[in-house]
Amino acid sequence: MSTGELDTVDAHLARVLGAVHPLAPIDVALADAGGRVLAVDVRSRLDIPLFDNSAMDGYAVRHADVAAATAAHEVTLRVVGEVAAGSAHDPGIGPGEAVHIMTGAPMPSSADSVVPVEHTDAGRSVVAVAVAPRPGAHVRRTGEDLHAGDAVLAAGVHLTAARVSALAAAGYSRVDVHPAPRVGVVSTGSELVTPGHPLARGQIPESNSLLLAGLVREAGGDVVHVASVPDDESVLDDEIARCLDASLDLIVLSGGVSVGGHDVVKATLAQLRTVGFHTIAMQPGKPQAFGMLHRGAETPTPVFGLPGNPVATAVSFEAFVRPALLRLQGAADVHRPRIAAVAVEGWRVPRAKLQFMPVAVVAAGTPPDASPTPLDTRPRVRPATRGGSGSHLVGGLAAADGYAIVPAEVDEVRAGDPVTVMLVT
Numbered sequence: 166m167s168t169g170e171l172d173t174v175d176a177h178l179a180r181v182l183g184a185v186h187p188l189a190p191i192d193v194a195l196a197d198a199g200g201r202v203l204a205v206d207v208r209s210r211l212d213i214p215l216f217d218n219s220a221m222d223g224y225a226v227r228h229a230d231v232a233a234a235t236a237a238h239e240v241t242l243r244v245v246g247e248v249a250a251g252s253a254h255d256p257g258i259g260p261g262e263a264v265h266i267m268t269g270a271p272m273p274s275s276a277d278s279v280v281p282v283e284h285t286d287a288g289r290s291v292v293a294v295a296v297a298p299r300p301g302a303h304v305r306r307t308g309e310d311l312h313a314g315d316a317v318l319a320a321g322v323h324l325t326a327a328r329v330s331a332l333a334a335a336g337y338s339r340v341d342v343h344p345a346p347r348v349g350v351v352s353t354g355s356e357l358v359t360p361g362h363p364l365a366r367g368q369i370p371e372s373n374s375l376l377l378a379g380l381v382r383e384a385g386g387d388v389v390h391v392a393s394v395p396d397d398e399s400v401l402d403d404e405i406a407r408c409l410d411a412s413l414d415l416i417v418l419s420g421g422v423s424v425g426g427h428d429v430v431k432a433t434l435a436q437l438r439t440v441g442f443h444t445i446a447m448q449p450g451k452p453q454a455f456g457m458l459h460r461g462a463e464t465p466t467p468v469f470g471l472p473g474n475p476v477a478t479a480v481s482f483e484a485f486v487r488p489a490l491l492r493l494q495g496a497a498d499v500h501r502p503r504i505a506a507v508a509v510e511g512w513r514v515p516r517a518k519l520q521f522m523p524v525a526v527v528a529a530g531t532p533p534d535a536s537p538t539p540l541d542t543r544p545r546v547r548p549a550t551r552g553g554s555g556s557h558l559v560g561g562l563a564a565a566d567g568y569a570i571v572p573a574e575v576d577e578v579r580a581g582d583p584v585t586v587m588l589v590t
């Protein structure tokens with residue numbers, strides 16, 4: 166299934182998204198819904214606010230009684246009751262009367278305005294009002310936020326804390342969401358050693374599984390399997406079989422997809438006619454494997470073979486794996502936010518490839534930013550890695566807030582040039 170030609174990033178992403186479909190929704194308690202993607206449109210079951218209530222601690226009054234109140238000519242009212250938040254009490258208020266009321270308490274039916282306690286002498290049985298409220302002052306009206314039946318949230322949104330709380334306020338205790346995709350992460354390479362272990366000549370700390378597992382979690386995935394295997398086809402075969410046994414929703418491998426003599430992912434997956442090896446016009450991240458692994462009648466599992474160079478792994482995740490994870494979760498928008506920024510330093514750009522340059526956001530005016538005009542509020546960025554977008558510059562990746570995405574037709578980025586940045590922090 167190798168194309169033999171260079172594909173664009175957009176074409177490869179379309180290939181990936183065309184093969185990956187949202188996981189069937191599940192019904193969960195709101196307490197478990199945070200971070201998930203909503204699977205249905207939700208309309209409010211309740212009016213919000215649910216009843217007219219006081220926005221202030223003070224006195225519920227009839228406006229006509231206090232319309233003439235001033236500091237010089239206070240109006241005195243008899244306090245005939247008290248209503249606290251949660252109280253079902255509805256005391257009647259006649260002319261010249263008031264009810265002591267707390268924030269959130271239901272408005273007495275016979276009152277129309279609230280005088281905050283600060284505008285009174287805070288009297289208990291009799292209260293002197295020194296400031297006339299406007300009619301209806303400090304009354305929060307039934308349904309002024311949402312009416313029952315109004316749209317609250319659309320399918321495909323991420324359930325943030327604020328959105329989960331809005332669902333509770335709208336009368337829900339459970340909701341349909343797409344489950345977190347169960348993901349397996351497998352690093353390949355005989356040079357890789359568990360971090361912290363002694364390193365012999367030729368060996369390096371294994372970092373991609375931490376990178377990928379962390380990025381998967383940040384994208385809403387549930388990492389249920391992590392492994393690092395040597396460049397040995399039978400070991401990788403067994404590992405992939407273990408992943409399939411675990412009924413994962415997505416498998417992401419790193420390393421071994423290039424043309425080296427020990428590129429086991431290529432050797433192992435190429436035998437499966439359902440996995441393709443593609444060369445993408447991007448830098449880093451040029452060699453990419455993607456396909457579906459079949460196991461009996463089960464839904465096939467998407468598998469990614471990402472290039473092993475750590476920056477290439479990170480960029481490939483952003484370009485292809487993260488959108489696939491979000492598609493599995495039914496997200497309406499599978500893309501990271503992008504911003505318009507200005508480069509404060511130039512950098513080298515590859516020919517005829519979309520470049521993902523790790524960049525750090527810096528404050529406007531930070532040298533070498535030439536005196537910014539007050540009207541140009543675009544964020545400033547500088548390369549996070551020294552020496553360009555080399556895919557081995559993993560140390561500099563730690564300083565990156567995002568990737569400047571430089572189109573294939575751009576030959577050079579110079580200081581002061583506008584750039585589009587995909588934010589990842």
Ligand SMILES: Nc1nc2c(c(=O)[nH]1)N[C@H]1C(S)=C(S)[C@@H](COP(=O)(O)OP(=O)(O)OC[C@H]3O[C@@H](n4cnc5c(N)ncnc54)[C@H](O)[C@@H]3O)O[C@H]1N2
Binds near residue numbers: 352
């Ligand atoms: N003759 C050619 N050689 C290469 C080409 C090519 O077109 N022709 N492409 C280069 C590009 S571009 C990339 S990207 C890499 C991709 O190589 P692989 O996916 O096969 O990756 P490996 O060879 O296994 O590793 C590359 C590099 O990254 C280090 N690495 C790998 N895994 C990890 C890990 N889990 N943690 C930390 N570091 C890792 C590995 O040690 C290598 O240094 O191929 C080029 N070659």
Ligand code: MOO
Binds near residue numbers: 447451452472557
């Ligand atoms: O295309 Mo590779 O990912 O640059 O080093």
